[in-house]
Amino acid sequence: MVRGTLVENSNQEIHDSFNLTKKERFYYSLTNLPNTLLSGIFGLTYVNFFWDDLGLIQLFFSLGQIIYAIINSLNDFYLGRLSDNTNIKRWGSRRLIYIKWGGILWVIVFFMMWFPWTFTNQIMIFIHFVISICAFDMLLTLVWLVWLALMPELTENLQERNKMALFNQVFFAIGAFPVLLAFLIYDAGLIYFQIFAGICAIISGVCYFIVGTKLRERPELYEDQQILPLGKALKEVLKSKSFLTMTLFRCFNHLNLSLTLSFVFAYFYIFNVSSLIISLLFYFNTTFIALIGYGIYKKLSEKYDMKTLIIKGRVIQIILNVFAFMILLIPGLELLIWFFLIIGTLFNGYILFDYPILMLVTDDDEVHYGARREGLIIGTNAFFIKIAESFGPIIGTTTLLLFGFVRNAPYQTETAIIGIKFLFFIVQSIMNLLGLISLKFFPLYKKNLEEMHLKLIKIHEEKTQEFKK
Secondary structure (H helix, E strand, O other): OEOOOEEEOOOOOEEEOOEOOHHHHHHHHHOHHHHHHHHHHHHHHHHHHHHHHOOOOHHHHHHHHHHHHHHHHHHHHHHHHHHHOOOHHHHOOOOHHHHHHHHHHHHHHHHHOOOOOOOOOHHHHHHHHHHHHHHHHHHHHHHHHHHHHHHHHHOOOHHHHHHHHHHHHHHHHHHHHHHHHHHHHHHHOHHHHHHHHHHHHHHHHHHHHHHHHHOOOOHHHOOOOOOOOHHHHHHHHHOOHHHHHHHHHHHHHHHHHHHHHOOHHHHHHHHOOOHHHHHHHHHHHHHHHHHHHHHHHHHHOOOOOHHHHHHHHHHHHHHHHHHHHHHHOOOOOHHHHHHHHHHHHHHHHHHHHHHHHHHHHHHHHHHHHOOOOHHHHHHHHHHHHHHHHHHHHHHHHHHHHHOOOOOOOOOOOHHHHHHHHHHHHHHHHHHHHHHHHHHOOOOOOHHHHHHHHHHHHHHHHHHHHHHHO
């Protein structure tokens, strides 16, 4: 890495010439391949596996989601703080050790969950369900959290972070294809899906080991920083306006994500084409079309701040979804759903900024308190996100049942089809609107962002000089 100088152009935009090498971008973004495989396959099939096929009753399913929310949200604090406080002199790493070895443990848990303990005993299915989703998500948090924490440590340059986020999406596109095939393989038979899950687990484990071995950290930013008691550190984080507004925004984003991935089995009823064609169209939309959208927003971010771009894109997306729902109530127009999906995906390209704008919160925290504690901040953020994600499947399944959805049925009634469209367009638009309101109060943009960034660079220069002494 080479440290450059700070310059300010006529538009008062602050740029830092501290960039990453191609290898560093590659290794960092490579992590998103196994992240996509494991989380994507899990999110796409676990509701279908436990709720639809194994027939877990609604009461047990909802109870399991609540238990999951409590257990996995509470451990996010400690998992984040664990990596923040890891002694790099003793272990040789503060973050990467958890990607290297925690990732391997994660793939083992992922593979084992697809072997039913029973097909008839509701209590055993419930226990299997709770243990599987809690263990899976705890390890997901550990690996994903430290991966996110590495981004602001690797570079302060906002455009470089956006570039890394775009590279992340390239590896997402690679991982998305087997994820979308997962549904077809699952329908072919459980044994085929178990073999498929095993192959994906091996690939993921190898990727995590490579990343954990090859990537390097920046100990000069945190090696000698003071470790505060958890209560005091949490109090400081929770007082941050940037943290609170961004956390609320991301909660609604992730709730919507759970309403999308976990209910593909229901959305199949309204797509009006074969499963194979649906999978290919989904892949095309979530990769090639999405990458075009990300590229457009990446280019626009060179002129406009991320907050403004997200707000404008989301407003258009909400209007489009409401209009699509009204149009698709007319019988015989179901194929138009693909037109609305493609246009919506382009405007949804602001998702590119999800991680980079979250990283601004960790930068803001360091400016105020002088410490790099991304793990605690992202873990605390995840605490609230886990609660939101748990309510997503509850909202989704309840909505479907209210409209008369019949589980594991070859066809659905006209009312149930309307309910599926309502879930797909209207319920998700409501969540988007709530997230939009939250983002309006996010303080780090325009002049505030420029001032914070200048202070951050100065702090890092001082830490680097002190580390060299």
